Amino acid sequence: CKSCHFSSQPFHDSSSQALGHFSCPLTYPLVSLLSPYRIMQTLIHLLKCNIGTGLLGLPLAMKNAGLLVGPISLLAIGILTVHCMVILLNCAHHLSQRLQKTFVNYGEAMMYSLETCPNAWLRTHSVWGRYTVSFLLITTQLGFCSVYFMFMADNLQQMVEEAHMTSNNCQPRKILVLTPILDIRFYMLTILPFLVLLVFIQNLRMLSIFSTLANVTTLGSMALIFEYIIQEIPDPSSLPLMASWKTFLLFFGTAIFTFEGVGTVLPLKNQMKHPQQFSFVLYLGMSVVIILYICLGTLGYMKFGSNTQASITLNLPNCWLYQSVKLMYSIGIFFTYALQFQVPAEIIIPFVISQVSESWTLFIDLSVRTALVCLTCVSAILIPRLDLVISFVGSVSSSALALIIPPLLELITFYAEDMSCVTITKDIIISILGLLGCVFGTYQALYELIQPINHSITNSTGVYA
Incomplete structure (x- = not known):
């Protein structure tokens, strides 16, 4: 799409054409409305893009960092991330003006900069910058x-295995280890067919309805x-x-x-x-x-202390009110899955479809979508440790996109235009910090993953405290 990285193919829609632009599946629910509300729409969507399952894992992240070091480090990482977002915006604006x-x-931006x-050598292989991103x-x-998943x-x-103990009395959870009746992987396989059917929906108006429902349920549960x-x-x-x-x-991951x-x-x-x-x-x-982030992470850790779970929802009281919180947030995440899924789908599917005849287009499209959903399910089944997978994904991919690449992009884009020594030093330091966090964070997450499941019982989502 001309306005984003999600696809090389435009998403045609009558309402978006009436406004004179194309829309992508992630921004459509907000940007396809009337322009007087565009700032508020963009603000809401920016909040939605940053509020997901990672937010609920922040209390455990604070436990992994410490009550003082955690909030300070989270503030520092947040400031650096926002600064790198600004760098990315400035580089993209500069390159768009240079290339008209x-x-x-x-x-x-990465390709044109290289x-x-x-x-x-970098000029010759500049297309690999785009492939890498x-x-x-x-x-x-x-x-x-x-x-x-x-x-x-x-x-x-x-929710299912504690249903017989759920009451109207919302008292704090007692320290109790329950033996699961059914393996966690059974529940993943139960969810799988519903998510496969969900990602088959490609109608943008339908996705916008799901996005709105996800926003409402997430807001209520939060x-x-x-x-x-x-x-x-305490x-x-x-x-x-x-x-x-x-x-x-x-914590870093x-x-x-x-x-x-x-x-x-x-x-x-671009859609504003x-x-x-x-x-x-x-x-x-x-x-x-x-x-x-700081408030939920800090207050959540202070509330539950050493019993903090991988998701704060697992620490909520076993009563109908807070069981509904888990249900609402899970519904929000279920529908958000379809929106997040569109990013890899719209990069991969057009390429795969271009390799087959037109008569096979629909079959290949649905097959690739099914395969990608199954891939995420298999990954979850093989590594059913929510806290460690969050840390691993954050260390490997998110740190590269958020901290490592933007400063390098600024160096490459503006180096020939007399950058100050302070800016050059700043960019190098940020990239090195991001690289160190990526390497050591990935190592530690992998090390924890290969340990027995009881290595850190308070971090295991299979235990209810």
């Missing part, structure tokens, strides 16, 4: 979808979660201010994972009627996101 193009997406860099986007989004299965398992955790917070003096450096690496919207800032800006207003939207929206 209307829009430049993330992958194109085409003009001083190194001859596309690969990272596919990996990240499929990682998100795999996490969604685990999140829904974890909450479904807890309000109830905050209402509970602010009640009677004395936090017994909680460590600083955790082990090994668990801090897991989770923190980066939560900032899911770095790949959508360019499409959102007045793109120059996007800076205000970005700073306002991301300020709200960072404050929300």
Whole structure:
């Protein structure tokens, strides 16, 4: 699509054509409305792109970092991420003006930047810059979808297997280890056919309805979660201010994972009627996101302490009110899966379809969609550890897209235009920090994954506390 990285094929829709633009599946629900509301639409969508399952894992992330180090580190990572978003926007704007193009997406920005860099080898292989960004986007989004599988299965398992003990009395959970009646993988396989049918829906208006429903359920469940955790917070003096450096690496991966919207800032800006207003939207929206992250992560850890689970929903009381929270958030994540899934689908499917005859187009389209959903399910089945998969995906892909590539992109784009030594040093430091976090965070997540399931019982989603 001309305005984003999601596909080389435009998404035709009568309402979007009436407004004089094409729309992509991730931005359609908000940008296809009337222009007077465009700023508010963009702000809401920016918030939605950054509020997902990673948010619910922040209390455990704070436990992995410490009560003092966690909030400070999350604030620092948030500031760096927003700064890298601004760098990406500036580079894309500069390249679009230089090349006289209307829009430049993330992958194109990397490719066009490499085409003009001083190194001859990089100029010759500039297209690999676009391939690399596309690969990272596919990996990240499929990682998100795999996490969604685990999140829904974890909450479904807890709701079903504790249904006989659910009451109207919303008392704090007692420390209790339950032997699961059915394996968590059974619940993943139960969800699989419904998600396959969901991703078959390609009608943009239908996806917009699902997006609205996801927004409503997510907002309602978040309000109830905050209402509970602010009640009677225990004395936090017994909680460590600083955790082990090994668990801090897991914190880094989770923190980066939560900032899911770095790949959508360019499409959102390009769809605005007045793109120059996007800076205000970005700073306002991301300020709200960072404050929300710090508050939920810190208060959640203070509330549940050492019993903090991989998702805060697993710590909620076993009563009908908070069981409904798990159900509402799971419904929101279920419909959000279709929106996140469109990113890799619209990159992969057009390429695959181009290799076959027209008579096979529909069959191949549905087959690829089914295969991709099954791939995310298999990944979740093989590694049913929600906290570690979040950390792994954040360390491997999200850190590259959010922290490593944007500073390098700025160096390549503006190096020939007399960049200051301060800017060059700053970009190098940010990229090195992102690379170190990527390498060591990935190593620690893999190390934890190969350990026996009881290696860290409080981090296991198979245990109910």
